[in-house]
Amino acid sequence: MVAFGKKLKDRQIAEWQGYYINYKMMKKKVRQYALQIEIGIQDRQHVLKDFSRMLDNQIEKIVLFLLEQQGLLASRIAKLGEQQEALQEHPDISQISELRETYRTVGRDLLKLLYFVEINAIGLRKILKKFDKRFGYRFTDYYIKTRANHPYSQLQQVFKHVGIGAVVGAISRNLGELQDRQGSYVSIYDQPPLPLQDSVIDLMKAAVDRLTHSTNFLNFLAQHALILQEELPFPVDEHVEDQRYHFMSLMLNLASTFLYMVNTYIIVPTADDYALSLGAAATVCGIVIGAMAVAQIFSSVYFSAWSNKSYFKPLIFSTIVLFVGNVMYALAYDLDSIVVLLAGRLFCGLGSARAVNRRYISDCVPLKIRMQASAGFVSASALGMACGPALAGLLQYNFKIYKLTFNEETLPGWVMAVAWLIYLIWLWILFKEPSREVEANETPQESNAEPAEGDALENGIKKPLLISSERTEQDADGDDECEGSDEAPEESHQAATSLQSAYRLLTPSVKVQLLIYFMLKYAMEILLSESSVITTYYFGWSTSSVAIFLACLGLTVLPVNIVVGNYICNMFEDRQILLASEIVVCIGILLSFHVFIPYSIPQYVISGLIMFVSAEVLEGVNLSLLSRVMSSRLSRGTYNGGLLSTEAGTIARVVADSTITLAGYLGDSKLLNVTLLPSLIICISSIIATLCTYNSLY
Structure with missing residues (x-):
C-alpha cells in the first residue's frame, strides 16, 4: 500500500503539479520540528508560528491559481455566450452542435x-491532522477558528470553493438552453427544473456536492450504513463494472438485513408478558x-473476519443459527x-x-451504485424495525x-423460524x-474512506509539545513516508489486525463520535425496550397499542431522513446539526421524566x-x-470503522x-426515572465532548 503522499501525487493533473499543496515537503518539515524540539533548539511558539506561515503560503498558492483558472474559464464562457447570442438570430444546427461540444470541453476543464x-x-x-497527532496540540482548532471566518479568508476558497459555483451555473444554464428545445425558453431556474441530459453536468454537480458535502435523501440515508467511498477522487469518470457484483445476491443481503431487524424488534411488545408467563419479573x-445484543458483540467480529474469505458460508450459517434460535424461543413457553x-x-x-x-x-457493489445499495441497507433496517412490532401486534391468536x-408470546418465534x-x-438457490480471484487481482480499494478526510485531533493542549520520539517514525494514520521517499513502511498502511490496534488509531474526535453513537443507541434502546412495561404500568396499554406506538416510531425514519437529507443538511454544517440534535435529544429525555404531575399519554408519546x-x-x-x-x-x-461503530451501538x-432489568428491582414506579438518568448523564457528557472537539469537525 502506497503512502498518502504518493497517492496524492498520482491523482494530480500533470501540468498543474506545481500548484498543489506540497504535502511531502510539509511532512518532512513536521519531522524536522519534532527533532528540533526534542534536542531543544526550537521552542513551541516558533514551531506554531512557522507552521502557520507555511500553511498560509501553501493555501495562497492554491487560491491564486484557482482564481486565475476561474478567470480563464469565465473568459471562455463569455466568448461562447457571444457566439450563442449570434446563433439565436441566425440558427445553424451544425454550429449549435459545435457550440454544445465546446461548452462540454469547458465543463470538462472545470x-x-x-x-x-x-x-x-x-x-x-x-x-493538519498529522501535525496534531505528532505534537498533541490542538493546532487545527486554532487555525480553523482564526482563518475560516476572517473577512479575507483564503481557507474558504479551498474548503467552500467560493466562486466556482457561478462557473458551474453558467455552463449548466447554457448547455441546457442548447438542448433540443430551442424556442421553448426552458431554464435551469424553472420550477420544477427539467432534467439536463448531459453527463458533464451530472459530473460537475457530483464534484461540487463532494466538495461542499451537499447531500440528498439517498446520500444522507446511505451515511447511516457507514459504507464509505474512496478517499481520493479520480480526475476522470471511471465506471468500471465490478465482476463480483450480482444483483440477486445484493437483494439477498438486504433481505437478511430486513429479517434480522424484524427478528430483533418483533418480541419487544410481548417480552414482558413472556417473562411473567415463565415466572420472572416483567422487567x-x-x-x-x-x-441478542450480547451475542452480537461477538458475532460481529467473527462474521467480519469470515467475510474476508466468503460471503455465502457465513450467510448460510447465520440463517441456520437464527432458525434454531427462534425455535428455542418459541419452545420455551411449553418447556416453562x-x-x-x-x-x-x-x-x-450469534446469527447476526x-x-x-x-x-x-x-x-x-460497484462504486456508481454503492450509495443506492447503502441506502437500501439502511431502509431495510428501518422497515424491519417498524414491521417487527407491527407484526407482533397482528399475532393475537x-x-x-x-x-x-x-x-x-410464542408466535413471533414460530413466524420468524x-x-x-x-x-x-x-x-x-440464488x-x-x-470471485476471490477477481478481488485478488484488483488494486485494493479503500472502500470505507470518504472523499474528504476529517481533521482528527488530539485532545487538549499538552506539554511538552512533542509526545514521543517513537511517533516521529510512524504515524498512527499509516500514511507517513520514510525519509527521502514517498512510501511508508508496509506495516504502517495495513488494516488494523485486532480491536486493540484499531483502538490505538482512535483520535479524540473519533472517540467523541463513537461516544455520541453510544449515547443515541442507549437512549433509543431505553425508549423501545421498556415501552411495554412503562405503558402497561402507567396507561394500561394492550400489546396491540404498544405495537402500534413502536411501529409508528419506526415509520418516522424514512420521512425524517428525506427532510434532513434534502434540506437541513444543505442549509447547515454537519457539526451544527450534530450539536443541535444532541441538545434536542437531551430535551426529549428531560421531558420524559415523571416528576410531580401525573404521567400522561401525551407527555410520553x-x-x-x-x-x-x-x-x-443525529445518527x-x-x-x-x-x-x-x-x-x-x-x-x-476485519477491524474496520463499520465494525467499531456496530460494537459501540x-x-x-x-x-x-x-x-432496565436492574432498575426493575426498585419497582415499576421508579423504573422510568432510574433508566432515564444514565441517558441524561451520557447525553450531557456527549454535548460537552462535542463542544471540546467542535472545530476539528470542519
Whole structure:
C-alpha cells in the first residue's frame, strides 16, 4: 500500500503539479520540528508560528491559481455566450452542435479544477491532522477558528470553493438552453427544473456536492450504513463494472438485513408478558431483549473476519443459527424455561450477519451504485424495525397443535423460524459467491474512506509539545513516508489486525463520535425496550397499542431522513446539526421524566417522539462526520470503522437492556426515572465532548 503522499501525487493533473499543496515537503518539515524540539533548539511558539506561515503560503498558492483558472474559464464562457447570442438570430444546427461540444470541453476543464480543489482540501485536512497527532496540540482548532471566518479568508476558497459555483451555473444554464428545445425558453431556474441530459453536468454537480458535502435523501440515508467511498477522487469518470457484483445476491443481503431487524424488534411488545408467563419479573424483558445484543458483540467480529474469505458460508450459517434460535424461543413457553428463552435469543444474536451484509456492499457493489445499495441497507433496517412490532401486534391468536402452544408470546418465534427457513432455501438457490480471484487481482480499494478526510485531533493542549520520539517514525494514520521517499513502511498502511490496534488509531474526535453513537443507541434502546412495561404500568396499554406506538416510531425514519437529507443538511454544517440534535435529544429525555404531575399519554408519546426522531437525525450526521475524522487504516479489513461503530451501538444496547432489568428491582414506579438518568448523564457528557472537539469537525 502506497503512502498518502504518493497517492496524492498520482491523482494530480500533470501540468498543474506545481500548484498543489506540497504535502511531502510539509511532512518532512513536521519531522524536522519534532527533532528540533526534542534536542531543544526550537521552542513551541516558533514551531506554531512557522507552521502557520507555511500553511498560509501553501493555501495562497492554491487560491491564486484557482482564481486565475476561474478567470480563464469565465473568459471562455463569455466568448461562447457571444457566439450563442449570434446563433439565436441566425440558427445553424451544425454550429449549435459545435457550440454544445465546446461548452462540454469547458465543463470538462472545470471538472479538472474541481478535482484540483478537492485534492488540495484533502491534503490540507491530512497535514493538519498529522501535525496534531505528532505534537498533541490542538493546532487545527486554532487555525480553523482564526482563518475560516476572517473577512479575507483564503481557507474558504479551498474548503467552500467560493466562486466556482457561478462557473458551474453558467455552463449548466447554457448547455441546457442548447438542448433540443430551442424556442421553448426552458431554464435551469424553472420550477420544477427539467432534467439536463448531459453527463458533464451530472459530473460537475457530483464534484461540487463532494466538495461542499451537499447531500440528498439517498446520500444522507446511505451515511447511516457507514459504507464509505474512496478517499481520493479520480480526475476522470471511471465506471468500471465490478465482476463480483450480482444483483440477486445484493437483494439477498438486504433481505437478511430486513429479517434480522424484524427478528430483533418483533418480541419487544410481548417480552414482558413472556417473562411473567415463565415466572420472572416483567422487567426481565430487558435481559430477554438484550441477550441478542450480547451475542452480537461477538458475532460481529467473527462474521467480519469470515467475510474476508466468503460471503455465502457465513450467510448460510447465520440463517441456520437464527432458525434454531427462534425455535428455542418459541419452545420455551411449553418447556416453562426462562433459560431456554434466553438461550434462544442468544442464538439469534450469534446469527447476526449485519457485518457480512455491510461488507458485501462495501466490497462487491460497484462504486456508481454503492450509495443506492447503502441506502437500501439502511431502509431495510428501518422497515424491519417498524414491521417487527407491527407484526407482533397482528399475532393475537391462541391455539395448540399437539403439545405446542401458539399464542402472542410464542408466535413471533414460530413466524420468524418459518421466515428464516424460506430465506435459507432462497439463499441456497440464488446466491452467487463473488470471485476471490477477481478481488485478488484488483488494486485494493479503500472502500470505507470518504472523499474528504476529517481533521482528527488530539485532545487538549499538552506539554511538552512533542509526545514521543517513537511517533516521529510512524504515524498512527499509516500514511507517513520514510525519509527521502514517498512510501511508508508496509506495516504502517495495513488494516488494523485486532480491536486493540484499531483502538490505538482512535483520535479524540473519533472517540467523541463513537461516544455520541453510544449515547443515541442507549437512549433509543431505553425508549423501545421498556415501552411495554412503562405503558402497561402507567396507561394500561394492550400489546396491540404498544405495537402500534413502536411501529409508528419506526415509520418516522424514512420521512425524517428525506427532510434532513434534502434540506437541513444543505442549509447547515454537519457539526451544527450534530450539536443541535444532541441538545434536542437531551430535551426529549428531560421531558420524559415523571416528576410531580401525573404521567400522561401525551407527555410520553411527545417526549418519545422527540427523542427518537432527533436521535435518528443525529445518527446520520454522526456517522457522516465519523467517516471523515476516521483513520484511513480503519477503512478496510476485519477491524474496520463499520465494525467499531456496530460494537459501540451494540454495547450501548446491552448496557441499556441490563439497566432496565436492574432498575426493575426498585419497582415499576421508579423504573422510568432510574433508566432515564444514565441517558441524561451520557447525553450531557456527549454535548460537552462535542463542544471540546467542535472545530476539528470542519
